[in-house]
Amino acid sequence: MAGGGEAVAQALAGGAPLPQALGAGGPCPVRFVPQAELPAGVAYEQFIFDTGSVPTRENLHDFFNGLCWLRFPLAKQRLNRLQAAQIAADGVRDVRGPVRDALTLFDENAALLQAPDALWTALLERDWQRLFISLRPLWAQARLVLFGHALLEKLVRPYKSITAHVLREPVPASLGSDMAAWDAWLCEHLSAPLLATKPFTPLPVLGVPGWWAANDDPAFYADAAVFRPKRAGTGA
Incomplete structure (x- = not known):
């Protein structure tokens, strides 16, 4: 970019x-x-x-x-085609359906993550202490790329609770840092059935090592209002 x-x-x-x-x-x-x-x-x-x-x-x-x-020209065009297909099927309603909701959420607030398996496991479990403290050195092998334009806008005036919706599909390590390859991969993966399942997991982006000076202090992650634990027996 x-x-x-x-x-x-x-x-x-x-x-x-x-x-x-x-x-x-x-x-x-x-x-x-x-x-x-x-x-x-x-x-x-x-x-x-x-x-x-x-x-x-x-x-x-x-x-x-x-x-x-x-x-991300290919992925953005894919999102638009999926939106148009939903409009053609259902018309424009006062309340968006689940697919259009998910498409909009992705467009506005999504992020993509390429990372070692251990980081993914901790992220999906919302084990923030392990993700950001115990496994902190592994972030040197990770790439977090923001896709959502509303998410980027929020970071112009950053605050601790800014949270991305990370696509729950790891970007293959074989793609390296080639954003054109990321774009093509994402375009192939985006579909209405996938997005209808809301395949996202939350990530407070200012907790990522190197993204915010305050997170050098482990106490930064003790704020349960931002780093919320996963509720037992749920995906939330």
Whole structure:
């Protein structure tokens, strides 16, 4: 995201409106247009699917959404196609169904993790002491990549309880740090049946070693309001 983000930032510094600046970020399967181009009464996701255009407001939320399109073009396009398929099947309702809810949650707040098995086991058990203290050296072998644009926006003004929804499918170690390969892998894995199961596990991202200076102190993880234990007999 860094290269594309730098080009976008330069365009913004030169006075370009956000949709135009995002267009300077590199190849992308969609184009970015002013929010005013979205007709009244037309669903945002449907408009993107029909026109290949992303309505974009002049704010941080849409800035990060655009950057995510630049970094994960295949996965973002896959999410949009799944949204459009749900709209075609069910129409636009006042209350979203489980698949559209999960699609939106993924788009806004998801993260991807590539890590040793021991870290995954501790994360899924929400054994925060083991995850972040006992196994702390293993984080040097892990990669946590944020996908959700709302999640990125929150981190502009960070606070301790910011929590990502980590996809419960480990990114293969064979992909290394190649984000194009991550994008292709994710695109292949995203499906309506998978997302309907809400295949996520929570991760307070500022607990990740190296992400926040305060977490160098083990007492940081004693806050049960943030680092909540897994409830017995449930997945929650």
